[in-house]
Amino acid sequence: DAKTTQPTSMDCAEGRAANLPCNHSTISGNEYVYWYRQIHSQGPQYIIHGLKNNETNEMASLIITEDRKSSTLILPHATLRDTAVYYCIVRYSGGSNYKLTFGKGTLLTVNP
Amino acid sequence: SQTIHQWPATLVQPVGSPLSLECTVEGTSNPNLYWYRQAAGRGLQLLFYSVGIGQISSEVPQNLSASRPQDRQFILSSKKLLLSDSGFYLCAWSLTQYNEQFFGPGTRLTVL
Numbered sequence: 001d002a003k004t005t006q007p008t009s010m011d012c013a014e015g016r017a018a019n020l021p022c023n024h025s026t027i028s029g030n031e032y033v034y035w036y037r038q039i040h041s042q043g044p045q046y047i048i049h050g051l052k053n054n055e056t057n058e059m060a061s062l063i064i065t066e067d068r069k070s071s072t073l074i075l076p077h078a079t080l081r082d083t084a085v086y087y088c089i090v091r092y093s094g095g096s097n098y099k100l101t102f103g104k105g106t107l108l109t110v111n112p
Numbered sequence: 113s114q115t116i117h118q119w120p121a122t123l124v125q126p127v128g129s130p131l132s133l134e135c136t137v138e139g140t141s142n143p144n145l146y147w148y149r150q151a152a153g154r155g156l157q158l159l160f161y162s163v164g165i166g167q168i169s170s171e172v173p174q175n176l177s178a179s180r181p182q183d184r185q186f187i188l189s190s191k192k193l194l195l196s197d198s199g200f201y202l203c204a205w206s207l208t209q210y211n212e213q214f215f216g217p218g219t220r221l222t223v224l
Contacts (some may be wrong), residue, residue: 102155
C-alpha cells in the first residue's frame with residue numbers, strides 16, 4: 001500500500017469547516033483512499049473512501065486531486081465531538097490484502 | 113443496521129494468566145472478521161482475520177490464538193499472557209476483504 005503524509009496536528013473553530021490534507025504521491029491506479037478517525041479511547045470510525053471521483057456522505061466530503069496524488073477530507077461544520085485523530089489510508093482493495101495500515105494521522109482539535 | 117460488540121471493555125490480568133476476548137456482530141451474515149492490536153503510541157497491527165466459520169488466518173505468530181465458533185462470533189485467546197500483550201484490542205468486520213472495515217469499541221488489556 002502507498003505511504004501517506006499528513007500534518008501532525010490541526011486546529012479548527014467550532015462551526016467552521018475543517019479541511020484535512022493528505023499526500024499520497026506514490027498511489028497506484030487500483031488503490032483507494034480511505035479516511036478513518038479515532039476519538040480518544042474508542043475504536044476507529046470509518047468516515048469515507050474514494051478512488052477517483054469526489055465523494056460525499058452524511059459525515060464528510062472527500063476531494064481527490066485529478067492526479068490522485070493528494071486528497072482533502074472536509075468536515076463542513078466541525079463540532080467539539082469531531083476532535084479526534086484522523087487517518088488517511090491508501091489501500092489496494094483486491095487480492096489477499098486484508099489489513100488496514102494506520103499511520104500517525106492528524107490530531108484535529110475543534111475549539112469552542 | 114449492523115452493530116459490533118466487544119467485551120469486556122477493560123481488563124487487568126496477571127502475567128501467565130489466560131485470556132478470552134469476545135466479539136460479536138449483529139445485522140449481517142458471513143462477515144469477514146478481524147482482530148487488531150493497538151499498542152500505546154503505535155499503529156494498528158492486524159493479528160487475525162477470518163472469512164468464515166472455522167477459517168482463521170494469522171498475521172503475526174505469537175502466543176495468541178483466535179477462533180470463530182459461529183458466523184458472527186470471533187474470540188481472541190491466550191493460554192499464558194505476557195507483559196507485551198498489553199494494549200487496545202479491536203475487533204472489526206467487513207462485508208468482503210475489499211470493503212471498508214467497521215470497528216468495535218475495543219478492549220483495553222493491561223497485563224501486570
